[in-house]
Amino acid sequence: MTKPRVAVYKMSSCAGCQLEILNLEPILLDLLGAVELSYFVMARRENEPGPYDIGLVEGAITCGEEIERLKKARQECHLLVALGSCACYGGLPSIKNWQPQRVVESRVYDNLAAIHSTTAYGIDYYVPVDAYLKGCPVSREELLDFIKSTLLGVRPYLRPHSVCVECKLHENVCLFVTDGAICLGPVTTAGCGALCPSRGKPCDGCRGPANDANTVSLAQTMVSHGLHHSDIMRYFRKFAGMTPEFSKGAEAV
Ligand code: SF4
Ligand code: SF4
Numbered sequence: 001m002t003k004p005r006v007a008v009y010k011m012s013s014c015a016g017c018q019l020e021i022l023n024l025e026p027i028l029l030d031l032l033g034a035v036e037l038s039y040f041v042m043a044r045r046e047n048e049p050g051p052y053d054i055g056l057v058e059g060a061i062t063c064g065e066e067i068e069r070l071k072k073a074r075q076e077c078h079l080l081v082a083l084g085s086c087a088c089y090g091g092l093p094s095i096k097n098w099q100p101q102r103v104v105e106s107r108v109y110d111n112l113a114a115i116h117s118t119t120a121y122g123i124d125y126y127v128p129v130d131a132y133l134k135g136c137p138v139s140r141e142e143l144l145d146f147i148k149s150t151l152l153g154v155r156p157y158l159r160p161h162s163v164c165v166e167c168k169l170h171e172n173v174c175l176f177v178t179d180g181a182i183c184l185g186p187v188t189t190a191g192c193g194a195l196c197p198s199r200g201k202p203c204d205g206c207r208g209p210a211n212d213a214n215t216v217s218l219a220q221t222m223v224s225h226g227l228h229h230s231d232i233m234r235y236f237r238k239f240a241g242m243t244p245e246f247s248k249g250a251e252a253v
């Protein structure tokens with residue numbers, strides 16, 4: 001039987017989500033028994049041309065050249081998947097969207113003549129996307145679940161609830177209630193096992209908005225508890241500020 005062909009593309013990103021694929025090391029050989037990693041520049045010396053069955057796209061789209069590469073990826077992949085929060089929502093690169101482009105660029109580059117960056121968006125701003133694997137970085141378990149589900153032809157498990165639910169299942173003390181910390185757990189998609197609150201750090205919202213997230217209510221509640229407007233705004237804009245839900249949360253304060 002022919003194995004499904006997988007392509008991994010990199011746009012504007014830190015490569016951390018691609019690294020998570022390689023970090024599947026203990027089961028990577030099993031995975032390679034089930035799929036053909038045909039195009040993966042970070043892992044292969046020579047890469048094979050499309051078409052591919054599954055395309056995993058890492059990174060936000062922040063320039064014209066990436067828009068063209070993304071459109072080509074869409075054409076050559078049967079399923080196109082946003083790999084990690086940069087590709088899902090713009091992620092960390094979208095922090096730059098809240099200041100004038102030239103101001104941000106001049107902080108990084110001496111010579112701006114060759115720099116033509118655009119507003120950072122997730123990939124579905126430009127092309128249709130079939131699945132979203134959230135997180136910064138993406139969750140290995142969800143990535144594997146997605147690949148297995150695709151191979152079996154079933155729908156992957158999508159978590160409808162928030163990080164708070166996982167936090168309670170871990171019997172954590174609430175950092176918002178006890179420490180007055182800004183925590184986006186109530187409005188953020190579960191799936192990380194409440195990784196940060198379980199280690200004493202509030203949730204930064206890296207997985208983006210949960211279903212029916214009432215970000216305005218959360219923002220207003222935080223303000224009423226004396227938390228600072230600009231801090232709340234920065235939290236909402238850190239990973240998924242381009243989503244309507246987190247955008248509303250940022251603007252509510
Ligand atoms: S989602 Fe996070 S880990 Fe993945 S590429 Fe973007 S910044 Fe890196
Ligand atoms: S610490 Fe954060 S994630 Fe945990 S219950 Fe409190 S608000 Fe929710």
Ligand code: SF4
Pocket residue numbers: 135136163188189192193194195196197202203204205206207208
């Ligand atoms: S707790 Fe929040 S910030 Fe931490 S990994 Fe989970 S979703 Fe991301």
